């Protein structure tokens with residue numbers, strides 16, 4: 001269906017999933033409860049059209065005054081006032097449009113579209129306009145005819161906003177859905193008590209599979225998130241450490257430090273609870289960055305990998321952060337079960353048949369050696385499932401408790417990774433931990449949030465612009 005010419009919305013994350021943009025000259029219904037971002041979405045569509053595609057635009061509003069619109073938009077960085085002075089934008093204040101004079105109002109819109117040769121139009125909202133119709137069939141026909149004139153004859157791509165009352169989730173069934181070339185529903189809901197926003201594409205002409213859902217945020221403007229993408233590192237570089245503060249170890253990520261209000265407290269236990277369907281690479285974005293931040297400052301890291309991760313993968317990750325062979329051998333200690341054919345490596349400690357006490361003592365000794373050698377605190381990353389699956393829940397928990405106490409005593413840091421399927425353990429560890437993060441999935445996006453300290457949901461993306469993998473976290477507000 002590449003035949004349909006598309007109008008890029010310029011809205012981050014959206015165009016890629018709707019075949020490049022809206023169908024040119026199409027009528028797009030944008031529906032949602034109050035406060036779901038319909039005005040923000042529409043304003044971005046107009047502003048991007050004017051600023052980046054030379055397409056003039058009109059905002060026809062039955063809902064808010066010009067002053068309110070202009071000042072709200074200026075806060076988002078959209079200077080519509082300047083564009084208006086340049087005759088590239090026009091705001092039609094129709095709040096006072098008289099009931100019964102619908103056709104006059106619509107004629108006004110048409111003549112403004114013709115006058116400035118607008119290629120993009122927003123009508124805010126159909127709901128306000130429809131009230132003036134007294135619900136007659138004829139009136140809807142008029143609306144249909146006139147909207148067709150604007151879109152098809154004048155070639156003006158139009159967003160028709162539909163206000164969905166609170167408590168309702170459906171687009172109000174009316175003529176607008178039947179004549180629409182596209183329908184997008186904006187939603188606000190809750191996930192674990194935190195605000196979650198998403199959009200659903202219910203219909204889009206020229207697109208084979210609608211029903212796409214994307215997570216979105218209004219942070220700094222309207223932004224949608226395509227499903228999590230693994231990015232390829234083009235020019236590998238060495239990780240640049242982030243300095244710690246008096247109270248906190250930096251997590252190694254600016255975004256994560258900001259989300260946590262500083263970083264991981266010194267001497268603390270951190271629980272990272274991994275949800276269903278979270279890939280290793282995804283949670284590694286959060287855990288590996290802290291390991292990079294320790295090792296590139298000459299500090300030791302002890303790792304008890306989760307199932308599915310071995311020393312070879314860890315070596316690969318370390319190399320991705322730019323660590324040298326010598327640093328890997330000197331600063332890393334990876335604990336694995338011995339298997340037939342295993343070739344000894346300086347950074348690998350093999351275990352077979354030890355009791356959990358011996359296991360933990362071995363870790364503590366390794367930690368002591370690393371501390372002595374580097375003169376610095378050590379990071380321990382423990383895949384709890386490995387301990388649980390080998391020694392059972394009770395033994396694993398007491399070992400993890402010992403780890404937490406040790407971290408406090410030595411002012412070091414202990415990160416526990418907990419895979420899904422251990423709800424009871426999660427509760428106990430959460431009570432023990434100073435920091436508790438959860439990683440979960442929604443519509444293909446990976447979400448990270450703090451249980452302790454409590455934070456908003458954040459969308460996790462992979463950033464490789466610096467030559468190594470960095471977690472990019474955007475709050476959903």
Ligand SMILES: Nc1ncnc2c1ncn2[C@@H]1O[C@H](COP(=O)(O)OP(=O)(O)O)[C@@H](O)[C@H]1O
Pocket residue numbers: 032033034035036037038039040041072075076218219220221
């Ligand atoms: N500058 C801003 N930055 C972040 N959020 C904002 C800003 N301005 C308004 N908001 C919030 O964005 C939400 C959506 O606004 P809006 O696009 O007007 O929704 P709708 O048109 O669907 O009612 C509102 O809850 C509002 O509080």
Ligand SMILES: [Mg+2]
Pocket residue numbers: 038039063124
């Ligand atoms: Mg609005």
